[in-house]
Amino acid sequence: MVTKLKSRGMAVLLAVCLGLAGCARGPKDVALIESGKQFLEKKDYSRAVLQFRSAIQANPKNFDAHYQMALAEIGRGDQIAAYRALSRALELNPKNADAQLKMAELLLSSPNLDDVKEAQKNARLVLEASPDNPDALDAVAVAEMRLGNPDQALELLEQASSLAPRHLQTAVDLALVKLGVKDKAGAEQALRQAVDKTPDSLPARVVLGAFYLMIGKVQAGEQELRTVLQKDPNNPLALLDLASVLKTSGRSPEAEQMYRRLAYAPPSQFQSAYGTYLLSIGKPKEAVSEFERLAKLDPKNSSARTRLVAAYVATNRVAEAQKLLEDTLHKNPKDSTALLQRSELRLMAGANEDARKDLEQVLHFNPESAKAHFLLSKVERAEASTLKQRQELTETLRLDRWFFNARIALAQLYIMAGNGQTALDLMMGAPDDQHNSLGFIEYRNWALLASGDLKEFQKGISEGLAKGRTRGLLMQDALLKLRQGNDTAGRSLLFEILKSNPEDLGAIDTLIRNYAAKRQLPVAIEKVRGLAVERPKSPALQYRLGVLLASIGQTKEARAALNKATEISPDFSAARVLLARLDRADGKPDDARRELEPLLSSKSGEPWGHMELSLIEVKSGNYTKAIEHLHKVVEAQPANVIALNNLAYLLADHTTQSDEALKYAQKAKELAPNDITVEGTLGWAYFQKGMYDVALQHLKAAVGREGKNVIDGTAIRRYHLAMAYAKIGNTQDASETLIAARKLDPNLPEAPVATQMIGVK
Secondary structure (H helix, E strand, O other): OOOOOOOOOHHHHHHHHHOOOOOOOOHHHHHHHHHHHHHHHOOOHHHHHHHHHHHHHHOOOOHHHHHHHHHHHHHOOOHHHHHHHHHHHHHHOOOOHHHHHHHHHHHHOOOOHHHHHHHHHHHHHHHHHOOOOHHHHHHHHHHHHHOOOHHHHHHHHHHHHHHOOOOHHHHHHHHHHHHHOOOHHHHHHHHHHHHHHOOOOHHHHHHHHHHHHHOOOHHHHHHHHHHHHHHOOOOHHHHHHHHHHHHHOOOHHHHHHHHHHHHHOOOOOOOOHHHHHHHHOOOHHHHHHHHHHHHHHOOOOHHHHHHHHHHHHHOOOHHHHHHHHHHHHHHOOOOHHHHHHHHHHHHHOOOHHHHHHHHHHHHHHOOOOHHHHHHHHHHHHHOOOHHHHHHHHHHHHHHOOOOHHHHHHHHHHHHHOOOHHHHHHHHHOOOHHHOOOHHHHHHHHHHHHHHOOHHHHHHHHHHHHOOOOOHHHHHHHHHHHHHOOOHHHHHHHHHHHHHHOOOOHHHHHHHHHHHHHOOOHHHHHHHHHHHHHHOOOOHHHHHHHHHHHHHOOOHHHHHHHHHHHHHHOOOOHHHHHHHHHHHHHOOOHHHHHHHHHHHHHOOOOHHHHHHHHHHHHHHHOOHHHHHHHHHHHHHHOOOOHHHHHHHHHHHHHHOOOHHHHHHHHHHHHHHOOOOHHHHHHHHHHHHHOOOHHHHHHHHHHHHHOOOOOOOOOHHHHHHHHHHHHHHOOOHHHHHHHHHHHHHHOOOOOHHHHHHHHHOOO
16 A cells, blocks of 8 residues: 655654654754655665665664655665664654554565554554544555455445545555455446546546556556546656556557657656567667666666666676776765676676675675675575575575575575475475465475475475476476386476477486486487487587487597587587596596686686696696696685595695695585595595594594495595504504405505505505
8 A cells, every 4th residue: 555645844843853852853864864855756765775874873863764764765675674764763753653654554565464463553553643544544444454354444444435535545445455355346436436526636547547457448448548648648657557558459659659758758767667668579779778868867866777787788788787887886886786786797797706895895884685695695606605605595584584586595505405394494484475476386396305295296286287387397297207107208298398498408417317217328319419409509408418428438429519519619618528538538638638728718617627627637646736726726616615625635645735735624624514525635634734633533434424335535535544543553443444445445555555554464
């Protein structure tokens, strides 16, 4: 519900202030509030917020500063921040009717019924002081409707209508309540009466026209809107609604004309609709020109600038977006909106640390920015720091529980970590109004699958497919069918996905795994080959084909597919890495090095190139060069556990830099506390440092957790454990562990070293 804010005279304002402790204003906060109100009138909400925040810092007990801050936060769409500001305002002045009604309005938009009850409470407080207040009656009525009491809602609205027959908001709410009980005729009558009672009211006619469009009476709705435009040719709501109906009914030239009239009318919040329309009909150049025009009309309007930056990015004019943001931040380094947008551009470009600096600045100015924490989670993901990514996403949801993208990103992290039940609990904690969306159903289903609840998983798939055959639901149904052994049905669903998008790698990989499990790899190869023929310019499909061919020993054909992938996309990291591995397997390290060179000049491919080069140098015995490459990987990806672990091991095993080795091993352990390879490396780093008791603890833990999972490094860890036992004087365990290590691999370089140390033949 939209509550019209009432203006107050200076005498009333003074009287209110005199009645409040601590309400006296100094000249600084008076000036800041007045400046903020000017920005508010221009709908420059970001600048308004900055002014009101400064006013609050100057005088934390200033009711008006908090209240105006709430209005600005509502204007820029941050309901959480608006709620906090209104709560503080009401602490300072609990009986302020405007603040109580604005809080009611805010809470009524919440899907949470407890919030609706709180809204009702605030509106009733206003009614106690002013029983005939139509806005308060409206708010209580809407709350009753939300709480499932339509009869009480109707009674209240009819009372409000009799008290204020010309109050348009009451008529609108009455119509909505009648629609809620499927009384279309009654809803129409309520709005028609509002028009009849105030025949000169253009807002009433706009509402009636919009109502007709909503219930499918297009001709009647169009007639009402055209009547409005005859009297007020620049009425923004009428222009917008008429343009929309013209577009929907296929009258594009006239729709474009209406959108253009709206754009060139006096400033309104809908002026940007013309540019958006131009983008939607495939006129990107004209759309950008329109957004540029609006930004020039009001250079201080952050919303206009934000839309222009988004348009530049959408039309691949990123350099212009960057320049615009740089110019803005040069003038005002504290512009949070510009900092957020620049951080997104920097993330796109792979400049993660620069993005982090921007976001840290945003949080300095606005510590409770949920979007800043969400973008920081993307920085942590790019740097492979899963723990920090999880922390940022958790903080995002603490600040804004409606942030759906943050919720599903966090759920995915839990699923990947094997915590399916935690992911499911997280999804079920989403606000009630999100539970019926297809997006929620899909991600809840993934959590159900990860938690092992196949019965509910199947129910969830059926529920989702009843709403639409999305890619995610088809994929889930395919996985379920394959798990149940129904390969024909499962594959059919995967091919349905691939029909829409032959480059859907998730579907392709699932198909490959299914064929491989049935020992039908040749069939999989032909299917992927067919998809590659259908999409000849897809490097990903060529890469998948190369992987399959290499797996069955068809090296020549695999190289051909991989080379084609790199021809299409020269910095396709995975293809070049696999080609280098094939060269390394063939004993051609120089060819492998040459294959990886292009990756070293690519921002995204550089870590992959250095990682693979480190393995080549290790195999060639060039440990110093291998360490150099790993240092570069860690520099680019500080949370890359594999690189940290390998670097720590090489430093411990082939240099005297035991302190450095221990530092990197501890970092790897911090990031991957349950990884047995990391545990073993940490133990070896402590051993080389001469801290044998601590080394023994970690080496025993690593070997003890192996169980039947005999992987690369098992024999080495046992040799290291045997040496640790020897160093603390436990000869018996040292000998037994050495014998076990020899059985696994007697030819490792560690074997003679351990044998000599322990003295066992």
